[in-house]
Amino acid sequence: MASAAEQLASNLNFATFAKAEDLKRRLWFTLGALLVYRLGTYIPLPGLNPEAFAQAFAGQSGGILGLFNMFSGGAVERMAIFALGIMPYISASIIVQLMTSVVPSLEQLKKEGEQGRKVINQYTRYGTVLLGTLQAYGIAVGLESGNGLVVDAGWFFRISTVISLLGGTMFLMWLGEQITSRGIGNGISLIIFAGIVAHLPTALAGTLELGRTGALSTPLILAIIVMIVAVIALIVFVERAQRRLLIQYPKRQVGNKMFQGDTSHLPLKLNTAGVIPAIFASSLLLLPATLAGFANSAALPSWATTIVAALGHGQPLYMVLYGGMIAFFAFFYTAIVFNPKDTADNLKKHGGFILGIRPGERTAEYIDYVLTRITVLGAIYLMFVCILPEVMIAQTGVPFYLGGTSLLIVVSVTLDTVAQIQGHLIAQQYEGLIKKSKLRGGKRGR
Numbered sequence: 453m454a455s456a457a458e459q460l461a462s463n464l465n466f467a468t469f470a471k472a473e474d475l476k477r478r479l480w481f482t483l484g485a486l487l488v489y490r491l492g493t494y495i496p497l498p499g500l501n502p503e504a505f506a507q508a509f510a511g512q513s514g515g516i517l518g519l520f521n522m523f524s525g526g527a528v529e530r531m532a533i534f535a536l537g538i539m540p541y542i543s544a545s546i547i548v549q550l551m552t553s554v555v556p557s558l559e560q561l562k563k564e565g566e567q568g569r570k571v572i573n574q575y576t577r578y579g580t581v582l583l584g585t586l587q588a589y590g591i592a593v594g595l596e597s598g599n600g601l602v603v604d605a606g607w608f609f610r611i612s613t614v615i616s617l618l619g620g621t622m623f624l625m626w627l628g629e630q631i632t633s634r635g636i637g638n639g640i641s642l643i644i645f646a647g648i649v650a651h652l653p654t655a656l657a658g659t660l661e662l663g664r665t666g667a668l669s670t671p672l673i674l675a676i677i678v679m680i681v682a683v684i685a686l687i688v689f690v691e692r693a694q695r696r697l698l699i700q701y702p703k704r705q706v707g708n709k710m711f712q713g714d715t716s717h718l719p720l721k722l723n724t725a726g727v728i729p730a731i732f733a734s735s736l737l738l739l740p741a742t743l744a745g746f747a748n749s750a751a752l753p754s755w756a757t758t759i760v761a762a763l764g765h766g767q768p769l770y771m772v773l774y775g776g777m778i779a780f781f782a783f784f785y786t787a788i789v790f791n792p793k794d795t796a797d798n799l800k801k802h803g804g805f806i807l808g809i810r811p812g813e814r815t816a817e818y819i820d821y822v823l824t825r826i827t828v829l830g831a832i833y834l835m836f837v838c839i840l841p842e843v844m845i846a847q848t849g850v851p852f853y854l855g856g857t858s859l860l861i862v863v864s865v866t867l868d869t870v871a872q873i874q875g876h877l878i879a880q881q882y883e884g885l886i887k888k889s890k891l892r893g894g895k896r897g898r
Contacts, residue, residue: 481630500602525651537643581618624643644861645862697822699715722830723834724786729778733777734857771839774842790823792819796815
């Protein structure tokens with residue numbers, strides 16, 4: 453039999469949405485915030501030569517700059533004030549999460565609930581400022597080293613660049629937090645989502661243009677479309693897949709009455725690490741090619757040129773390392789974000805247990821065993837989703853935005869946002885049912 457929440461979800465319609473005033477306000481706020489973000493990606497840095505930078509970026513767009521440009525919504529190719537995007541905040545968040553499992557004081561803060569999370573969030577903001585400052589200064593120095601990229605090089609340009617880029621990152625961090633609290637969905641994820649989606653029409657148009665000019669055959673374009681639809685369907689299926697462990701709670705006696713023990717489920721996602729493994733693997737693999745692109749190719753030793761060539765898109769070594777790094781980061785990040793021992797201790801504290809498994813250490817071992825097995829499937833899924841489009845990109849020249857990482861981000865964020873919208877609608881319908889029951893009770897009393 454379906455639960456009450458599932459029955460309500462099946463009855464949701466446009467009338468329910470029309471009555472959800474709070475949800476509509478949240479949606480309008482989210483759209484307005486994302487519009488502000490998109491406008492900021494077109495405000496250029498002061499003191500930069502846009503034409504010269506556009507030419508320089510065209511030669512480096514296949515490296516790590518292309519990846520950062522995708523996450524920043526095109527701000528990197530225009531070198532706008534949002535060129536750093538939200539990546540310093542994401543990097544700081546990951547670093548702080550890693551430290552919480554290594555530093556005992558941070559680990560204790562993590563267990564202190566809401567107050568501890570506030571302190572950790574503050575540390576993350578400090579880390580964002582530090583990383584953003586270093587990256588912005590590096591960008592300023594790199595721009596000055598380019599031929600004709602900066603109108604008037606010097607400390608004034610460096611300071612203004614650091615202030616502009618760091619201010620843009622901090623504004624995006626604040627905007628993301630506002631979307632999370634006052635809008636719909638995770639604000640940071642939606643900002644990245646908006647940047648990718650803004651360039652998808654251009655990528656699709658570019659693919660169709662290649663077909664019109666004869667660079668891509670019609671059957672190949674149809675095969676690419678079918679592959680994209682199949683990959684999206686696979687992402688939807690796996691991202692919603694869970695391994696549910698049955699949790700049993702003992703019988704309770706209240707007064708003279710004996711209450712039957714409750715049962716619940718401990719859901720373990722098939723892909724606990726999300727899109728983080730693909731982002732890390734792409735960044736590390738594209739870094740050598742990007743550094744080599746900035747350096748003088750004639751000055752590079754022969755072994756460095758060979759390595760850079762072997763790490764190009766579509767090369768066997770690139771594919772092997774890419775898949776291996778995705779698998780490594782899938783297990784590594786899962787171990788960071790999910791602690792079986794803490795989960796087992798919480799179950800034991802509340803009297804819950806898994807049937808046939810002794811509470812405490814045995815439960816932690818069993819959860820870790822199950823989590824490891826499903827993470828193997830999750831890592832294989834990530835490798836397939838990310839490597840298959842890379843092969844297509846290398847063989848056909850399909851635009852970078854149609855890669856597996858971008859599709860994974862777009863579909864995952866869409867699923868999470870739709871789930872939150874549905875949750876607000878279910879809450880709205882619950883409130884409507886409660887009001888109706890109160891009105892009926894009042895009429896009967898009369």
